Amino acid sequence: xxxxxAATIAGAGEKERGENGHVLVRxxxxxxxxxxxxxxxxxxxxxxxxxxxxxxxxxTNAQFSAFVKATGYRTLAEKAGWSLSGGEGxxxxxxxxxxxxxxxxxxxxxxxAAEKLPDHPVxxxxxxxxxxxxxxxxxxxxxxxxxxxxxxxxxxxxxxxGADFSAKACNVWNGASHLKNTREDxxxxxxxxxxxPPNAWGLHDVIGNVFEYCEGAPPWMESTLAKTRICGxxxxxxxxxxSCDFYNLLDIGSMAKGASLPNQGFRVVFDLKEKAKPx
Ligand SMILES: [Ca+2]
Ligand SMILES: [Ca+2]
Numbered sequence: 001x002x003x004x005x006a007a008t009i010a011g012a013g014e015k016e017r018g019e020n021g022h023v024l025v026r027x028x029x030x031x032x033x034x035x036x037x038x039x040x041x042x043x044x045x046x047x048x049x050x051x052x053x054x055x056x057x058x059x060t061n062a063q064f065s066a067f068v069k070a071t072g073y074r075t076l077a078e079k080a081g082w083s084l085s086g087g088e089g090x091x092x093x094x095x096x097x098x099x100x101x102x103x104x105x106x107x108x109x110x111x112x113a114a115e116k117l118p119d120h121p122v123x124x125x126x127x128x129x130x131x132x133x134x135x136x137x138x139x140x141x142x143x144x145x146x147x148x149x150x151x152x153x154x155x156x157x158x159x160x161x162g163a164d165f166s167a168k169a170c171n172v173w174n175g176a177s178h179l180k181n182t183r184e185d186x187x188x189x190x191x192x193x194x195x196x197p198p199n200a201w202g203l204h205d206v207i208g209n210v211f212e213y214c215e216g217a218p219p220w221m222e223s224t225l226a227k228t229r230i231c232g233x234x235x236x237x238x239x240x241x242x243s244c245d246f247y248n249l250l251d252i253g254s255m256a257k258g259a260s261l262p263n264q265g266f267r268v269v270f271d272l273k274e275k276a277k278p279x
Contacts, residue, residue: 021066022055022059022139024055027051029051032047034152035148042251049149058204058205059121059122061120062119064103065118073129073133075102075124076125077103078104083124083261083262085106085111085261088178088179088181091178092177102124120190123261123263125266127230130213130265137268140271144216146214151234153202159249165247170196170207170247171185171191172247177240177242177243207249208237209237210236213230213231214233228256230255230257237263
C-alpha cells in the first residue's frame with residue numbers, strides 16, 4: 001500500500017491509519033478562506049479550525065459491510081424495502097422507486113451487488129445511516145466548512161486541480177443527457193475509490209463519484225428547509241453539465257433527510273484526540 005509511504009503533504013500532515021481501514025489526512029489548525037465572490041450562494045467567508053482528521057476516500061462497500069456485520073445495522077432503505085434509483089436511459093432528474101434497492105443492491109436486486117464491488121463507495125444510505133457508521137468508527141460527518149477546507153487543499157479555484165473542468169480528473173456523467181453516457185471518464189456508475197488523482201493534500205474523489213453528506217446548513221438555507229434536508233457536496237457520477245452540475249468546490253446540494261440515493265455517500269472526520277503541542 002504505497003500511499004502509506006507518502007511523504008509529508010503540503011499544508012496537511014502525513015496520511016495515518018484509522019479505524020476500519022480508513023486512511024486519514026490530517027488537516028492542520030489554521031484559518032481558511034472559503035466561498036467565492038463569483039458564487040451566488042457560497043459567499044467568501046473565513047473558517048477557523050483547530051485541526052481534524054478526514055478520510056482520504058469515500059467510505060466503501062467493504063467498510064460499510066464490516067459495520068453491518070459487527071452491529072447488525074439495517075439502513076432506512078432496507079427497512080422500507082425500496083429506494084430511489086436510476087441510471088443510463090433515465091430522463092433528466094428522474095429517480096424511480098425501485099423495490100429491493102438498498103446499499104447491498106443500489107439499483108435493485110437485478111443490478112450490481114455491493115459485495116462484488118468492495119472498493120466502490122457505499123450508496124443508498126440516508127444521513128442517519130451515515131451518522132450511525134461514523135459513530136461506530138469513532139468519527140462523525142464533516143461540517144460544510146470542514147469539507148470545503150479539505151476538498152480545496154489550499155486551492156482558490158472551482159476545482160481542486162484548477163479553474164477549468166477536466167473530464168479525466170473525476171467521475172461525473174459524460175453526455176448531453178442521461179439517455180446515453182459517452183464514457184469519457186471511464187465509469188457510468190460509481191468508480192472504485194481512489195480511481196482519480198488526489199487533491200494537493202491527498203484526498204481522492206472530492207469531486208464526483210458520490211455526493212458526500214455534510215453537517216450543518218448554509219446561511220441561505222431557510223431554517224424550515226434545514227430541518228427536513230441534509231446537505232451534500234462535490235457532485236457525483238449522476239451529475240452532468242445539464243443536470244445537477246454541482247461537481248465543484250463551491251456548490252452545496254441538499255436532499256430529504258430520510259432519503260437514500262445511488263449517488264450519495266460520505267467520508268468520515270475524526271476529532272484530534274491530543275492537544276496541539278506548544279512550539
Ligand atoms: Ca462517469
Ligand atoms: Ca465524492
